[in-house]
Amino acid sequence: MATDKRLFSGFSRRDVLKSLAGLPILGTVWAAGLNTVNQTQLEKHYLLEKLNIKASPPPPSGPMSGEPLRVGLIGFGIRGEQLMRALGFATPEWMEEMAKASEKDPNDTRLADFQAQENLNVKLTAICDIFDVRAEKAVQAFNRNGNSCTRYKTYQDLINSGQVDAIIIATPDHWHAPMSIAAIEAGVHAYVEKPMTHSIAETYTLRDAVRRNPKSVFAVGHQHRQTLSFLTAQDAIAKNTLGHVSLVVTNTNRNDDNGAWQYPIHPDASPETIDWNAFLGNAPLVEFNPEHFFRWRKWWAYGSGLSGDLLTHDYDRINCVLNMGIPKYVTASGGVYTHRDGRNVPDVMQVNMDFPDFSTGSSQENGKEKGMSLVYSATLGNQFDRGTVLMGHDASMELGNTLTIYADPRSSQYKEMITEGKIDPSVPIYQYDPSANGVDAVTSATAKYFANKGLLWTYRDGKRVDSTFLHLREWLSCIRNGGAPSCGIAEGFEEAITAHMAGLSYKTGRKIEWNPSTEQIMALPGEDLDAILLDNSVVV
Amino acid sequence: MSPSTPLSTAQTVALVLLRLFVGWHFLYEGVIKFHSPSWTSKGYLLSATYLESFFTWLASESMIFIVDTLNITALLWVGIALILGFKTRFASMVGIGLLLLYYFAHPPFPNYPQGITEGSYWIINKNLIEAAALLIVFLFPTSKIFGLERLFVKSTVPTQPL
Numbered sequence: 001m002a003t004d005k006r007l008f009s010g011f012s013r014r015d016v017l018k019s020l021a022g023l024p025i026l027g028t029v030w031a032a033g034l035n036t037v038n039q040t041q042l043e044k045h046y047l048l049e050k051l052n053i054k055a056s057p058p059p060p061s062g063p064m065s066g067e068p069l070r071v072g073l074i075g076f077g078i079r080g081e082q083l084m085r086a087l088g089f090a091t092p093e094w095m096e097e098m099a100k101a102s103e104k105d106p107n108d109t110r111l112a113d114f115q116a117q118e119n120l121n122v123k124l125t126a127i128c129d130i131f132d133v134r135a136e137k138a139v140q141a142f143n144r145n146g147n148s149c150t151r152y153k154t155y156q157d158l159i160n161s162g163q164v165d166a167i168i169i170a171t172p173d174h175w176h177a178p179m180s181i182a183a184i185e186a187g188v189h190a191y192v193e194k195p196m197t198h199s200i201a202e203t204y205t206l207r208d209a210v211r212r213n214p215k216s217v218f219a220v221g222h223q224h225r226q227t228l229s230f231l232t233a234q235d236a237i238a239k240n241t242l243g244h245v246s247l248v249v250t251n252t253n254r255n256d257d258n259g260a261w262q263y264p265i266h267p268d269a270s271p272e273t274i275d276w277n278a279f280l281g282n283a284p285l286v287e288f289n290p291e292h293f294f295r296w297r298k299w300w301a302y303g304s305g306l307s308g309d310l311l312t313h314d315y316d317r318i319n320c321v322l323n324m325g326i327p328k329y330v331t332a333s334g335g336v337y338t339h340r341d342g343r344n345v346p347d348v349m350q351v352n353m354d355f356p357d358f359s360t361g362s363s364q365e366n367g368k369e370k371g372m373s374l375v376y377s378a379t380l381g382n383q384f385d386r387g388t389v390l391m392g393h394d395a396s397m398e399l400g401n402t403l404t405i406y407a408d409p410r411s412s413q414y415k416e417m418i419t420e421g422k423i424d425p426s427v428p429i430y431q432y433d434p435s436a437n438g439v440d441a442v443t444s445a446t447a448k449y450f451a452n453k454g455l456l457w458t459y460r461d462g463k464r465v466d467s468t469f470l471h472l473r474e475w476l477s478c479i480r481n482g483g484a485p486s487c488g489i490a491e492g493f494e495e496a497i498t499a500h501m502a503g504l505s506y507k508t509g510r511k512i513e514w515n516p517s518t519e520q521i522m523a524l525p526g527e528d529l530d531a532i533l534l535d536n537s538v539v540v
Numbered sequence: 541m542s543p544s545t546p547l548s549t550a551q552t553v554a555l556v557l558l559r560l561f562v563g564w565h566f567l568y569e570g571v572i573k574f575h576s577p578s579w580t581s582k583g584y585l586l587s588a589t590y591l592e593s594f595f596t597w598l599a600s601e602s603m604i605f606i607v608d609t610l611n612i613t614a615l616l617w618v619g620i621a622l623i624l625g626f627k628t629r630f631a632s633m634v635g636i637g638l639l640l641l642y643y644f645a646h647p648p649f650p651n652y653p654q655g656i657t658e659g660s661y662w663i664i665n666k667n668l669i670e671a672a673a674l675l676i677v678f679l680f681p682t683s684k685i686f687g688l689e690r691l692f693v694k695s696t697v698p699t700q701p702l
Contacts, residue, residue, distance in 0.1 A: 019687065025560065026620060029564055034575055
């Protein structure tokens, strides 16, 4: 067969078609893709506009300029060290440990985050810890880089030294109020860890002291108030996105020794290195017992178990979103079911807090909906993450460092959009993740538990920021520039009373009632509620 | 490269269809990403289960913009080339490269985490099969039969002997 090469000759219509047939396919596929993207974005925008939830950061706290503030710390334990880092003071041991951790795991940016932290313009001038080893560690660590830090043997000496403008209290619970009151009365600003108080009576005494001394700025350490998703949640509630919220569920799930307050006992602990009487304070007199000293959260004499240590965080997280105040009724139950090691605070605890007159709003006929229960459910024997959910007639909101809202299939507000297929109840109608593209290295189960609750860090402009840092900064800004801390005495009062009601209900097995007009927890005739709450007898 | 024996019409049609289908898939993936401004491959790269340090580096702050842009450009370009029938051999190679990158970030090796997939895979998954399909497209070019290249080649027209 002979062939004849002829350029472009013999080009039939068929040839042209075969050459260019790809073009319409190209156009069709491109148009389909564009259409899909547009459709998805239209639906998303339509929903977002309809919901109109603002994911705005809180107003930044004021400048840290001027003379450095002189800060003193009482209690250089686990929390004390964390607070000092948030303030800008880390021990060399920690820095070394974190450098190693980041070498091992490049996602572990704790050291870099600390080094990038803004300078808060404070001097750590004074330290008080009644365990010599910890006090000396602080003195060694913080007398460098132009900072000079003195150890004081007692908290009174520290407060009255004239060397501090403000103090941070990170002690066992039974010292929170006495030290806060001493500072406030002496005109010293105070930041106290939660729970704000250990007994009912001192909750009122502390509130009176703060009210009488408005110049001393008082803050309670619920750092999650700085978390971005909670502010977004506030806006979602204000816009009635969820409708009437009838039930809120919050949980604690931990399953390790650290999470169950089985902290290590220091080998150098002895009556010679620990000022035992200073530890006991108003607690029942017992012989020196290092376990009580290091694991104080396990006894009602010094701590307050799940209700004071962890319910308080969850209660305040919800209170900062809903602002529902003190529950009218509290019922609690539980027991020591997972760590029968001599402790007397429960390690499994369920608390129902009822607010019969509270409502977040409604999308139905007037008067149909009113009242809400907040359920706190906790175990220290399992770490399945159950999440925090606010359950409304129109939608459910899952709340953590991220925030997700699902429409309820039977919602009145979204009924039409669900029928039209614009809303699929199994797909979130709103999702907010301030970390966006970030990744976070979480090193332990307990850390993950805290991170999910927004207690470890939050985000500003997509960057991870220690929420304790922001919370301390807010307190320092109020001292320098005026204003009120987001968790001040009013919020602390509500948190403390609620925790005490939970403790009382657990101990008495009774429904505990709050009288809002007298601002009192109702007691039976002749009943001493504080004696019941602080009773330290060991359950068998 | 030409097959040693001429292909039947049905075989040629099958090869053209294979080329168009793979091109269609690449193009659609590219268009969706191109028109979604918030799309990024960062999550996919950071969750890599193999060659983690390489993929983490690709996902780093300094690299991710380049990686995303190159990925979208390559997807679009491979899709367009395969559908139009233009430079299909080069496009096939680029496509195979992309698919192997996707494959090795989350390979279905025994005992490796499988993540979220719609099927069950052992060593071979759809990325690898698509790469193999592109190898066929590379080895059996059809763009001179069906595609833009038909316009630009000197067509060999069989003539009857005089």
